[in-house]
Structure formats: structure tokens, C-alpha cells
Amino acid sequence: MAVHEIGNQLVAEIDKKKQEREPINNDFLALVADTKGELNEMIEKNNSILCSNDATALLGYETKNQNFRSVPKQEGTCPTFQPGFVEKDALLTMFCFMHISVHNIQSPYASYEVFPKLDNLHCIGSEIWLSGSNRLIQRINRAGTLLQKISTVNRPLILASNLKKELIFAFVLPNTKVYILKNNKIQTLMDLDSWCPVGVCCTMNGDLFISMRSIRKGHSRVLKYAGTKETLNIQYNNKGKALFSINVSFALHLAENRNRDICIADYGGRNVVVLDALGRLRFNYRGTFSNKGEKSAFKPSHFATDVKYQMVVSDIANNIVHLIDCNGAFLRYLGYHCTGGLSLDIDGNLVIGDLMSGKIKVIRYLGEES
Incomplete structure (x- = not known):
């Protein structure tokens, strides 16, 4: 029973962390979607210039790569699990082995x-x-x-x-x-x-x-x-x-x-x-x-x-x-x-x-x- 209780507590803590992180994750996903839309729009525009015979557009082209070099960073850190040292003899005793x-x-x-x-x-x-x-x-x-x-x-x-x-x-x-x-x-x-x-x-x-x-x-x-x-x-x-x-x-x-x-x-x-x-x-x-x-x-x-x-x-x-x-x-x-x-x-x-x-x-x- 004690093992199940400890497991349930850990699961509850993880669920709580997920709920707290959900608004932040949604904002981050929206930002990524906007950036992706801008990037696709720029790629389509560049392809149209390459396929055209418009020398003025080619000579006047200015790159916007710098706008996309900094990747949006998500705030906060993910929890990590660090197992503790298990004492074999204590474990045997805890589980009532012979x-x-x-x-x-x-x-x-x-x-x-x-x-x-x-x-x-x-x-x-x-x-x-x-x-x-x-x-x-x-x-x-x-x-x-x-x-x-x-x-x-x-x-x-x-x-x-x-x-x-x-x-x-x-x-x-x-x-x-x-x-x-x-x-x-x-x-x-x-x-x-x-x-x-x-x-x-x-x-x-x-x-x-x-x-x-x-x-x-x-x-x-x-x-x-x-x-x-x-x-x-x-x-x-x-x-x-x-x-x-x-x-x-x-x-x-x-x-x-x-x-x-x-x-x-x-x-x-x-x-x-x-x-x-x-x-x-x-x-x-x-x-x-x-x-x-x-x-x-x-x-x-x-x-x-x-x-x-x-x-x-x-x-x-x-x-x-x-x-x-x-x-x-x-x-x-x-x-x-x-x-x-x-x-x-x-x-x-x-x-x-x-x-x-x-x-x-x-x-x-x-x-x-x-």
C-alpha cells in the first residue's frame, strides 16, 4: 500500500506541474506558429523572385535571415527524476522476503x-x-x-x-x-x-x-x-x-x-x-x-x-x-x-x-x- 501511495503522490505532482505549465506552453506554441507562418511567406516570396525576370527585384533584394536566427526560448524547466540509492538488504526486509x-x-x-x-x-x-x-x-x-x-x-x-x-x-x-x-x-x-x-x-x-x-x-x-x-x-x-x-x-x-x-x-x-x-x-x-x-x-x-x-x-x-x-x-x-x-x-x-x-x-x- 505504501508503494502505491508514493506512486500516486508522484503522479499527482506531475499532473499539477502540467496544469501550471499549460498556459505557458500554449503561448509558446502560438509564437512558434506565427514565426513558421512568416518564414513560409518569406520562402514563397524569394522563390517568386528567383523564377521571375525582374532584375530590379533581384538587385534590390534584402535578406531577412537575421530575423529568424534567434529561436524563441521556452521559459521554465522540466522536472527531472533522480532515483535514490537502494539498499538491497533494507529492500528485502521492507518487502518481507524470507x-x-x-x-x-x-x-x-x-x-x-x-x-x-x-x-x-x-x-x-x-x-x-x-x-x-x-x-x-x-x-x-x-x-x-x-x-x-x-x-x-x-x-x-x-x-x-x-x-x-x-x-x-x-x-x-x-x-x-x-x-x-x-x-x-x-x-x-x-x-x-x-x-x-x-x-x-x-x-x-x-x-x-x-x-x-x-x-x-x-x-x-x-x-x-x-x-x-x-x-x-x-x-x-x-x-x-x-x-x-x-x-x-x-x-x-x-x-x-x-x-x-x-x-x-x-x-x-x-x-x-x-x-x-x-x-x-x-x-x-x-x-x-x-x-x-x-x-x-x-x-x-x-x-x-x-x-x-x-x-x-x-x-x-x-x-x-x-x-x-x-x-x-x-x-x-x-x-x-x-x-x-x-x-x-x-x-x-x-x-x-x-x-x-x-x-x-x-x-x-x-x-x-x-
Whole structure:
């Protein structure tokens, strides 16, 4: 309202100035019209002399150019607009943009020069599960204190959890099994035979979505399971074209949005694929930049959805986080490095990791109304 009031005041002042200037402008226009008439009359007279054979008129001609050398000047000055300096932080506060607070945690992956590095993280309650480029899965609290360390037979690729807050994970290709941690013991949850799991998420009713690639990487798909029973197979669009990238081994991190959409971050395909609850394509998000010349191609990696139905996706190529609404419209960037995983904690805070330093940031990015 205040912005509209200020605008209305400025418009009223301009209208007032225009009314005050109107008589002066009319007098000036009348003077210009008279001068133009005299000038045209003189030009016609000169042309008639040139076209005639009257030597007396030619020899007796006296120029009147001097009468027109001084151009009539309009009195008064026009108002000019001089924009003031805009303080960015003050403007953000004035328009009630989200106030972002950040809490830093140092994970066990602390600035290793070579290996291991922080690859992935997943929040369960107030705790954070981590995996890196070594054969370990580790659990820490918000203070960064190591609570548990689990040795694995291979390098973990993905971390997830079910409604019972049990950790679910899978290893890098060509592993074909999905594992679960029950009573601190690793058990096989599912064997996908000739398919390799590259993403897992639990739905609001306890079902599992698993993204997978064939062992030879020629096919990619997403399956939904109720227990161990397959209930949905998503691989192609309505034209028979593959929905997901193939011939690559990258993860297909996925999440179910609160509107039941299935959202997949396809790093290999350089887009976010959003499907409805029946697996039909709703839209693809391929990134958006104000100055594309200064940015690399969009490469989405880790993914989450929040209580506002928004999608939070890390863009590894540009080391930034995109915030997208449930219809694929870009909302804003969260300018934090996010190369070592992304998740939302029990309070709705964004938790992101940095691959090289092992540092974790807990970011409160949602407004108070959330």
C-alpha cells in the first residue's frame, strides 16, 4: 500500500506541474506558429523572385535571415527524476522476503585433500546420516558429534528412510540390492535382479519409489512398491519416449511432493522430471538464469520437497540451489554451495553439504508462517 501511495503522490505532482505549465506552453506554441507562418511567406516570396525576370527585384533584394536566427526560448524547466540509492538488504526486509539463518556443522569428512569426501546426506528426525567416497555410513547430531559409524562392503550411492525412521540405502552400480538398517544390522530389503537402484524415497502412505538403471545402462525407470509388490512402472511418456536419461550411471534422486507428484532430479538428462501420481509427465524443469552466458548447463543432483509444495534442487554445475514451485515456476536461488548432499530436517530446515570441505549448513529459509 505504501508503494502505491508514493506512486500516486508522484503522479499527482506531475499532473499539477502540467496544469501550471499549460498556459505557458500554449503561448509558446502560438509564437512558434506565427514565426513558421512568416518564414513560409518569406520562402514563397524569394522563390517568386528567383523564377521571375525582374532584375530590379533581384538587385534590390534584402535578406531577412537575421530575423529568424534567434529561436524563441521556452521559459521554465522540466522536472527531472533522480532515483535514490537502494539498499538491497533494507529492500528485502521492507518487502518481507524470507529471513535466512544459517547454522554450520563440521562433519567427520573434514577437508580431506584426496579422499574421502562427503557425497550424500539424509536427515532422520534431528539427526543427519552421511556417506562419502569411503565405505562408511555415519550418523551425527546437530552439533556435529559422531553418534554411529557403520562399515559397508561398498561405497553408498543413495540414502533414504521409511516412515519408521529406518535408514534405507544402496551402493554404486552395478549393485542391484536395496538395503535397510534394522536394529543396527544391515539387511537386504529388495533385490532388483538386473536393475541397479539409483534413488529411493518413501511416500506419505509408506510405499517406496525406487529409481533404477539397467545393469548395462541402456534403460532407466521408476517403480513404485507397496511392500515388495510392484504397483507402478514409469519409463516412457505417452509418445513412447524415455522419460529419463540412459547410458549413464548417475543417481536419479527422487521425492514425492505433498500434492502426490513424483519429482526426479535427472543429472544425466540435465532436467527435473515431474510426474503426477499415475506416472504421467506434468513438466520438465531445465533451470533458468538471468544471464545464461555466465552460467554452466543446469545439472540437478540432490532433491527435496517442503511443506509449501516447493521443490528444492541442488545444481551441481553452478554450485547453487534452485527453489521451484509445484508447477515448475522458478522462485529464487539459495546461494549456498551444495555438492555433498541435500535434505530437509524435522523442522523444515534445509540441510546441505559441501563435497570438498565436509562442512554442513542448516539453513532456515522458510517464513514464520510455515
